[in-house]
Amino acid sequence: MTExxxxxxxxxxxxxxxxxxxxxxxxxxxxxxxxxxxGVRVVHAxxxxxxxxxxxxxxxxxxxxxxxxxxxxxxxxxxxxxARGAVYAASRPALLGVNAALIGxxxxxxxxxxxxxxxxxxxxxxxxxxxxxxxxxxxREFIDLPMKAYSSGMAARLRFSIAISRDHQILLVDEALxxxxxxxxxxxxxxIRDLREQAGTxxxxxxxxxxxxxxxxxxxxxxxxxxxxxxxxxxxxxxxKKSR
Amino acid sequence: MTEIDYAALAREAGLPRVGARQxxxxxLRELWDRRHFATKLARYRIEANLAQNRLGLLWVxxxxxxxxxxxxxxxxxxxxxxTREGENFIPYxxxxxxxxxxxxxSFNQGARAITGNTSLVRSLSFPRxxxxxxxxxxxxxxxxxxxxxxxxxxxxxxxxxxxxxLAVPFVLVLMTMFNFGVALIAARLTVHLRxxxxxxxxxxxxxxxxxxxxxxxxxxxxxxxxxxxxxxxLNPVHDYISLIRYALLTDQPFTQQMVIxxxxxxxxxxFAGIYFFWTAEERYGRD
Numbered sequence: 001m002t003e004x005x006x007x008x009x010x011x012x013x014x015x016x017x018x019x020x021x022x023x024x025x026x027x028x029x030x031x032x033x034x035x036x037x038x039g040v041r042v043v044h045a046x047x048x049x050x051x052x053x054x055x056x057x058x059x060x061x062x063x064x065x066x067x068x069x070x071x072x073x074x075x076x077x078x079x080x081x082x083a084r085g086a087v088y089a090a091s092r093p094a095l096l097g098v099n100a101a102l103i104g105x106x107x108x109x110x111x112x113x114x115x116x117x118x119x120x121x122x123x124x125x126x127x128x129x130x131x132x133x134x135x136x137x138x139x140r141e142f143i144d145l146p147m148k149a150y151s152s153g154m155a156a157r158l159r160f161s162i163a164i165s166r167d168h169q170i171l172l173v174d175e176a177l178x179x180x181x182x183x184x185x186x187x188x189x190x191x192i193r194d195l196r197e198q199a200g201t202x203x204x205x206x207x208x209x210x211x212x213x214x215x216x217x218x219x220x221x222x223x224x225x226x227x228x229x230x231x232x233x234x235x236x237x238x239x240x241k242k243s244r
Numbered sequence: 245m246t247e248i249d250y251a252a253l254a255r256e257a258g259l260p261r262v263g264a265r266q267x268x269x270x271x272l273r274e275l276w277d278r279r280h281f282a283t284k285l286a287r288y289r290i291e292a293n294l295a296q297n298r299l300g301l302l303w304v305x306x307x308x309x310x311x312x313x314x315x316x317x318x319x320x321x322x323x324x325x326x327t328r329e330g331e332n333f334i335p336y337x338x339x340x341x342x343x344x345x346x347x348x349x350s351f352n353q354g355a356r357a358i359t360g361n362t363s364l365v366r367s368l369s370f371p372r373x374x375x376x377x378x379x380x381x382x383x384x385x386x387x388x389x390x391x392x393x394x395x396x397x398x399x400x401x402x403x404x405x406x407x408x409x410l411a412v413p414f415v416l417v418l419m420t421m422f423n424f425g426v427a428l429i430a431a432r433l434t435v436h437l438r439x440x441x442x443x444x445x446x447x448x449x450x451x452x453x454x455x456x457x458x459x460x461x462x463x464x465x466x467x468x469x470x471x472x473x474x475x476x477x478l479n480p481v482h483d484y485i486s487l488i489r490y491a492l493l494t495d496q497p498f499t500q501q502m503v504i505x506x507x508x509x510x511x512x513x514x515f516a517g518i519y520f521f522w523t524a525e526e527r528y529g530r531d
Binding site: 007008012013052074077086089093146 | 251260261281284288291293366367369527
């Protein structure tokens with residue numbers, strides 16, 4: 001960590017809770033109706049994660065399924081309120097997730113407009129980028145069909161194309177590189193690299209160690225909601241591989 | 245290794261906290277900047293909802309029209325006439341029902357604005373107030389063709405246009421403020437307590453009977469104690485509908501109290517709704 005470059009993201013002792021409905025054994029600790037809803041269980045997804053990220057770094061985030069990676073991304077983007085701790089950032093981080101669902105009843109074309117507006121573009125900006133977005137997604141022939149008729153790969157490609165149509169200073173990418181076929185993956189990786197040059201900071205969540213090694217300068221290993229390791233990609237990835 | 249004071253580090257670098265609720269003026273300004281999202285969402289929702297029906301957009305008016313026909317059959321043919329002496333029944337019923345639909349739909353859709361769009365709320369950050377706003381805008385879009393059909397029905401049944409019809413938009417503006425406030429309050433309450441969704445249809449039904457859509461509240465309660473009428477007239481929905489009936493139909497009662505309740509309820513619910521919704525901004529989409 002060099003002190004010369006400016007910190008862009010500071011995560012300070014971050015705790016995130018989820019409330020979920022449980023049944024069976026998990027629901028057995030019953031409480032009174034007025035006190036708390038029955039069957040509600042609190043899942044502690046992140047238990048005190050802290051780190052500082054500087055300008056120009058690209059951070060890989062790895063960990064097993066359910067370790068809290070996506071939760072970490074969502075809370076950096078400000079979509080979760082921390083139970084304790086806080087996230088500070090130079091500008092509003094933008095999350096590119098393949099789970100970023102739009103509205104299934106609407107056509108792809110309508111979703112391009114809605115997604116763009118939700119990202120903060122004006123209608124005319126969306127109009128002017130519409131062709132780029134559709135071309136990038138490579139699903140022009142299906143753009144007038146409702147999104148629920150798309151295959152999951154097609155839908156993910158369209159969402160990804162919408163999300164990257166805007167320049168972001170701090171970018172969070174959640175497994176996006178795992179979507180689509182080989183060509184689309186290559187195209188997206190290139191786009192991410194371009195974005196990283198414009199953007200100050202990129203976070204990449206992936207299960208593909210190859211794309212982590214290719215694109216990241218530092219890796220965070222999240223395990224059961226805690227930060228297990230933080231450092232050089234080679235070291236962290238090899239330690240992670242050994243742990244399996 | 246020494247403990248790092250991360251909060252101090254962030255302060256030194258001048259980094260603001262992510263996801264912090266903006267002050268109300270800045271929040272409303274961002275809401276205004278992003279208003280196109282709300283209007284487009286409303287429009288697309290109507291299109292998507294109707295695209296699969298053969299009759300398409302016609303259902304926007306056909307549905308409330310058929311519903312009023314059902315109520316007309318029950319309350320106009322089966323029930324005794326004494327509950328609505330001297331009213332031109334069909335215009336009376338249709339006016340009341342159309343305006344009530346505007347309220348009840350805003351209430352219902354508003355309540356589902358956050359909980360029904362969880363995936364959108366969880367993946368993109370925007371002022372959450374856009375969602376209940378969009379729900380109410382959708383109802384405004386649907387109200388326009390309904391008002392046109394209403395005008396045709398009124399003329400068809402001998403209620404001819406007069407200068408007083410021009411008062412209707414003003415009442416509708418007040419009612420929109422009221423509906424928006426109610427939608428915001430309902431939207432937040434459902435987030436805290438899902439059970440509210442179960443109560444809303446019951447509440448809507450109750451309000452419908454207390455509002456007097458197919459009978460005149462004034463005539464039904466004529467021989468009941470005084471306070472019952474007072475309570476009925478304090479219901480803002482009743483007053484909006486009464487004012488619109490007064491403007492559109494002949495021989496309708498008019499009291500100053502209706503105007504006062506309408507204006508006060510619009511202002512109170514509008515501002516209280518905005519404040520109430522905004523204070524929980526950070527909570528939406530969390531659970």
